Amino acid sequence: MNDPSPATSPDSxxxxxxxxxxxxxxxxxxxxxxxxxxGISSGFPLALxxxxxxxxxxxxxxxxxxxxxxxxxxxxxxxxxxxxxxVDRGQLPVLTGWLGQRRAWLLLIQLLLFGAVWMLGxxxxxxxxxxxxxxAIVTAFLAATQDIVIDAYRIEILAADELVYGTxxxxxxxxxxxxxAGVGTVWLASSEGAGLGWALAYGLTAFxxxxxxxxxxxAGPGRHDATVVRDAGAPPVRWLQDTIVGPFREFLGRxxxxxxxxxxxxxxxxxxxxxxxxxxxxxxxxxSDTEFLxxxxxxxxxxxxxxxxxxxxxxxxxxxxxALFVSGLLMMVSNLAFVMLAMAGHSVGWLTTxxxxxQVTSGIGLTVFVTYLSGLSNLxxxxxxFALLSSVAAVGRTWLATPAGYLATALxxxxxxxxxxxxxxxxxxxxxxxxxxxxxxxxxRQAKEVG
Numbered sequence: 001m002n003d004p005s006p007a008t009s010p011d012s013x014x015x016x017x018x019x020x021x022x023x024x025x026x027x028x029x030x031x032x033x034x035x036x037x038x039g040i041s042s043g044f045p046l047a048l049x050x051x052x053x054x055x056x057x058x059x060x061x062x063x064x065x066x067x068x069x070x071x072x073x074x075x076x077x078x079x080x081x082x083x084x085x086x087v088d089r090g091q092l093p094v095l096t097g098w099l100g101q102r103r104a105w106l107l108l109i110q111l112l113l114f115g116a117v118w119m120l121g122x123x124x125x126x127x128x129x130x131x132x133x134x135x136a137i138v139t140a141f142l143a144a145t146q147d148i149v150i151d152a153y154r155i156e157i158l159a160a161d162e163l164v165y166g167t168x169x170x171x172x173x174x175x176x177x178x179x180x181a182g183v184g185t186v187w188l189a190s191s192e193g194a195g196l197g198w199a200l201a202y203g204l205t206a207f208x209x210x211x212x213x214x215x216x217x218x219a220g221p222g223r224h225d226a227t228v229v230r231d232a233g234a235p236p237v238r239w240l241q242d243t244i245v246g247p248f249r250e251f252l253g254r255x256x257x258x259x260x261x262x263x264x265x266x267x268x269x270x271x272x273x274x275x276x277x278x279x280x281x282x283x284x285x286x287x288s289d290t291e292f293l294x295x296x297x298x299x300x301x302x303x304x305x306x307x308x309x310x311x312x313x314x315x316x317x318x319x320x321x322x323a324l325f326v327s328g329l330l331m332m333v334s335n336l337a338f339v340m341l342a343m344a345g346h347s348v349g350w351l352t353t354x355x356x357x358x359q360v361t362s363g364i365g366l367t368v369f370v371t372y373l374s375g376l377s378n379l380x381x382x383x384x385x386f387a388l389l390s391s392v393a394a395v396g397r398t399w400l401a402t403p404a405g406y407l408a409t410a411l412x413x414x415x416x417x418x419x420x421x422x423x424x425x426x427x428x429x430x431x432x433x434x435x436x437x438x439x440x441x442x443x444x445r446q447a448k449e450v451g
Contacts, residue, residue: 026161026162026165027165027168027169027312029162029165030218030219031157031158031159031162031166031219032158032162032165032166032168032169033169034157034215034218034219035154035157035158035166035167035169035170035173035215036169036170036172036173036215037173037211037212037214037215037218038150038153038154038170038173038211038212038215038216039169039170039171039172039173039174039175039176039177040173040174040176040177040180040208040211040212041110041146041150041173041177041208041209041210041211041212041213041215042146042147042150042151042170042173042174042177042212043173043174043175043176043177043178043181043208044177044178044180044181044205044208045113045117045139045140045142045143045146045181046074046077046143046178047177047178047180047181047182047185048117048120048139048181048185048202048205049073049074049136049139049140049143050074050275050276051178051181051182051275051278051279052181052182052185052186053070053073053136054067054070054276054277054279054280055186055279055280055282055283055292056125056189056198057070057125058279058280058283058284059283060125060126062125063405064277064280064284064405064408064409065405065406065409066405067277067280067405068276068277068403068404068405068406068408069405070133070136073133073136073137073140074136074140074394075137075140076137076140076141076143076144076145077140077143077144077147077390077391077394078391078392078394079144079391080144080145080147080148080387080390080391080394081384081387081388081391083145083148084148084247084383084384084387084388085247085383085384087105087145087148087149087152087383087387088148088152088247088383088384091104092104092105092108095107095108099216099221100220100221100222101221101222102149102152102153102156102216102221102222103153103216103217103221103222105145105149106146106149106150106153106212106213106216107213107216109142109145109146109149110146110209110212110213111209112142113139113142113143113146113206113209114206114207114209115206116135116138116139116142117139117202117203117205117206118202118203118206119135119138120132120135120136120138120139120202121198121199121200121201121202121203121205122199122202122203123135124198124199146212147387147390148383148386148387149383150212151374151383151386151387151390152222152383152386152387153216153219153222154166154167154170154374155374155386156222157219157220157222163371163374163375164311164312164315164316164371165312167367167370167371167374168308168309168311168312168367168371170370171308171311171363171366171367171370172305172308172309173211175301175304175305175308175363177208178304179300179301179304180205180208181205181208183293183300183301184205185201185202185204185205186201186289186292186293187289187293188200188201188204188205189201189202190289190293191289192288192289192290192293193289193293247384247385247388248384248388250385251376251385251388256434256437256438259430259433259434259437260376260434261389261392262430263427263430263431263434264373264389264392264393265392265393266426266427266430267324267328267369267393267427267430267431268331268365268366268369268393268427269423269424269426269427270331270332270335270420270421270422270423270424270427271331271362271365271420271424273404273407273419273420273423274335274338274358274404274417274420276404277404277405277408277416278338279292280405280408281338281342281408281413282351284413285341285342285345285346285413286345286346287346287348287351291348291351295348295351295352295355299352299355299356299359300355300356300359301359303355303356303357303358303359303360303363304359304360304362304363305363306360306363307359307360307361307362307363307364307365307367308363308364308366308367309363310360310363310364311363311364311367311368311371312367314326314327314364314368315367315368315371320368320371320372320375321435323368324368324369324372324431325428325431325432325435327361327364327365327368327369328365328424328427328428328431329428330361330364330365331358331361331362331365331424332421332424332425332428333361333421334354334357334358334361334362335358335417335418335420335421336417336421337350337353337354337357337358338354338358338413338417339414339417339418340353340354341353341354342412342413342414342416342417343414369393373386373389373390373393374386376389404416407419
């Protein structure tokens, strides 16, 4: 087995007394740059299944309640921990010996994902909603499996002192993938853009799998490969125990594990509810495709880039506990701008302001949160444990957020955005409890020892 210590720890992140331009240099190292490319491939499918899909469904006239529950089509993201052990240890004939464990799975899944996205785009939800839902679930399953591989591979190729920079770069890439699959796909499909229609727009977006393939060829095999090779000759009972039981037993055996999982479940719930209904609100308020594209392309994208760039020095400056708390507050309070937008109606100024504030705070918050989850993953079980953590987080985004359409209908848009702020409070309370009990600290070693 590999060293059972966590993959990395925030203790390895520099903690300077003042911010320095030298903090930016590690972003340009080869492995963090590979993490950037992996992020592009990781970021585009979920945007197609959430932001772009809800925009598409709103444009064809589906009501808010149906769109809210359509978010449930991304359920595979909440269940990926169930098949993550197979991805973690199961070897693919020929491909594993040729490319290594992580890269073999990545190549297979990305080829299948490419085909599924093409089929999803051509399924025409206006006339064949059932077929559209089927291909959305298939795409979500393959995209979630791709994330299992990419998340584990990213953690394994990054040195301890590169984790926060590689994670930030990965979020840069993720946001680029989001932009391509959100704004780019809408522009390709829209009559106010390229006018290619949804089928071809989705198909062209599927080529976002290519950056991940390039990164895998560049970065080489992950550190986990040696464990897979050693375990390949183990007796079946031991192999099953190490593959299926070991990752969960190791994580759940940590003191404070259940409280950490509850925090991960609800921390971004308010943000998830807001994101699921943002595009339907934009359509209902009468913004044109051109206005939507321009504001998201210019303001939204660069706001995300700025927020993600700030995350590494932000984390180095505050430490993990304070960074989680401050970024959570920023994400919660940022929804006030959408309250003002809902009250103002069709206001380009308020939409621009709301998108800019939300994207900057989201860029900081998500990067800090993913760095926290990455530090909790044991190198011996990277894929399975990160999949467990990210699946729990996805439950909040997928199922706990599905009543968002009903809330928007019942409360109106202004009341709905106030509700997203209220929903974020339990996550902040749990974080405070974790902090007081010593579970959100700057060293995972300490987190495992504190009761």
